Amino acid sequence: KNEVEQSPQNLTAQEGEFITINxxxxxxxxxxxxxxxxxxxxxxxxFMLSSGKKKHGRLIATINIQEKHSSLHITASHPRDSAxxxxxxxxxxxKLVFGQGTRLTINP
Amino acid sequence: xxxxxxxPTHLIKTRGQQATLRCSPISGHTSVYWYQQAxxxxxxxxxxxxxxxxxxxxxxxPRFSGRxxxxxxxxxxxxxxELEDSALYLCASSGGRDxxxEAFFGQGTRLTVV
Numbered sequence: 001k002n003e004v005e006q007s008p009q010n011l012t013a014q015e016g017e018f019i020t021i022n023x024x025x026x027x028x029x030x031x032x033x034x035x036x037x038x039x040x041x042x043x044x045x046x047f048m049l050s051s052g053k054k055k056h057g058r059l060i061a062t063i064n065i066q067e068k069h070s071s072l073h074i075t076a077s078h079p080r081d082s083a084x085x086x087x088x089x090x091x092x093x094x095k096l097v098f099g100q101g102t103r104l105t106i107n108p
Numbered sequence: 109x110x111x112x113x114x115x116p117t118h119l120i121k122t123r124g125q126q127a128t129l130r131c132s133p134i135s136g137h138t139s140v141y142w143y144q145q146a147x148x149x150x151x152x153x154x155x156x157x158x159x160x161x162x163x164x165x166x167x168x169x170p171r172f173s174g175r176x177x178x179x180x181x182x183x184x185x186x187x188x189x190e191l192e193d194s195a196l197y198l199c200a201s202s203g204g205r206d207x208x209x210e211a212f213f214g215q216g217t218r219l220t221v222v
Contacts, residue, residue, distance in 0.1 A: 042216065043198060043200075043213035044213070045212060096141075
């Protein structure tokens, strides 16, 4: 079992739908990152969380430390949101452990 | 402000050769991290440099090595290339010894070994 599990692995939705991507981890962490990877490989750091909730535009990230779970929500989804979303947790010695990613496709 | 820059964007090498990948962090960042993303696989941690020293390395053979220069830019060297080294290599930088600060990624170098 991977230390970081994301679900779903693939998600296709229509423009405007509310999107939720989940991340569960099995170890103690000090921080969790949500990353966005576009075709071609470039990665953008969306959020870094250690507790609670953060919001940036149409993106919302939450984390529940006790339940070892985080969610990334996208409101009013748009085709330009199509990307791979990656959850990564920091545990010890500056090493990030990554989930396998969720491939999101938003159709117009 | 310039982001993390990596060069080259694409690199094609033959098996057995050496590859050198370069990364320039965001100005003021002292930590540089290298990751490998092989086709169909997730990101794997390779190396972490901070203040010119290697602080940690992932589960990769010694032919993966690197260094960090006084200006905090970094090189990743892969010796005796193997076909399975074909991957996207990503560099990230952060503001100090704590990856709990925001991390910024470069666009990556796509290495193809033929």
